[in-house]
Amino acid sequence: MIEITNLYKNIGENKILKNINLKVPKGSIFGLIGENGAGKTTLIKCLTGIYQVDSGAVLIDNKDVFENVEVKSCIGYVSDENSLLSYFKVKELLDFYNMTYTKFSIEKFNKLNNIFKIPIEKRIRELSKGMKTKVSLMLSLSINPKVVILDEPTTGLDPVAKKNFMNILMDEVAENETTVFISSHNLADIERICDSIALIKNGEIIVSSSLDNIKEKTRKIQIIFKDSEKAINSIKNWNSILNFKNIGRVYYLVTNDFSQKFQDDLENLGVEFMEFLDLDLEEIFICSVEDGDKNEIQAK
Known part of the structure; x- marks a missing residue:
């Protein structure tokens, strides 16, 4: 499903990512962990097609991600810095997503919002950080994506919301064979839900394997x-x-x-x-x- 091969990425004169190689099978949950500044967010921005790689390849379903509308329409993305249009009301965002994504389902959004209970009449700027994260997740899942990419998604969530968040992700994988790629500093969450993980250090992958194998070795x-x-x-x-x-x-x-x-x-x-x-x-x-x-x- 996801294949990253010999990826290098520089930002200015800084060598951020070096020879990254990862494979994530369809219907699995993959965790990326590392210290601050290790390259996690840069890798995710390459994976979502926000950044163009300097060399190597980033493929989803054997297709390049960068500037590929077809592939990007199948990606749900929750960023570490909320990128929702702050002056939109939540209900206006629903209309926007409905016009933008052919597989967007308002029924699915409403079903998820029965759990999170976000007032759709409110503007995004009026919501707390945790509420914005919930909206971003609900919108990302409501496009019925093949791949969900999450960068520090539980920051700002209270324990109950975080538990609901993780349960929804696991249900999405079980019901729709969605592939999840998640970066988080909350290692207890990663350990609970991920099938495999990779550890990135100074822009290089130093460990990549199933969680069971890593813990065994x-x-x-x-x-x-x-x-x-x-x-x-x-x-x-x-x-x-x-x-x-x-x-x-x-x-x-x-x-x-x-x-x-x-x-x-x-x-x-x-x-x-x-x-x-x-x-x-x-x-x-x-x-x-x-x-x-x-x-x-x-x-x-």
């Missing part, structure tokens, strides 16, 4: 070595170690390549005690983006 190990100095000197050369620290004789390792071989390699270093701990997505994210220095670890 990324583990935290609590360990005590028989000969700490010998073990640490070896571990410093392991590329699969994301994070490594110690408190007294106890060492805490986080790896992104856990396997039976990894466990065997640790045991071969001489182990007195070893325990494996699962991590949630927030812990995986923090370990992946932090720049730790293994040379600072000291043998005790």
Whole structure:
């Protein structure tokens, strides 16, 4: 459904995106996570055809997105900065969308608004940030899109509205096989609804896989070595170690390549005690983006 290949994007002299490659199957929910400034919004603007890429390709249903009216008419987009026409009343926006999108359904909008209860007589500028987000989501889903692209969509939503928001997205996927691409700092939400995720750092994708696979491969190990100095000197050369620290004789390792071989390699270093701990997505994210220095670890 969505295919991004060898994408590069510069803004001015700044190299924002570098060799981005992603595939998102039809009817799935894909999460994009990363620190502020990592390139998430720029990637989304390339995906929606707002930005033209410098090189590479952005395809939806095997068709280029940029300046393609046919493809864009099938994309629902909720931006991180509300772009709705502020002087329009909500009901005037409904008329505008009805004229613009051939598949727009006022019945679907009204059904969604039975949940969110936005007064359609109000102008957009009179609405709160959360209310504007709700309107943007309802409009995006009411065009009956093939793809929904969301950039920090839950900012400003209260817990009840956020729960409704996420349930509506999952229903849309289940009922219509809609493909969802979502960027968010709310990692609990990403973990709850996404099938796959990608982690972007400094404009590059450093992890991209199913959420189950990422959680299976990324583990935290609590360990005590028989000969700490010998073990640490070896571990410093392991590329699969994301994070490594110690408190007294106890060492805490986080790896992104856990396997039976990894466990065997640790045991071969001489182990007195070893325990494996699962991590949630927030812990995986923090370990992946932090720049730790293994040379600072000291043998005790």
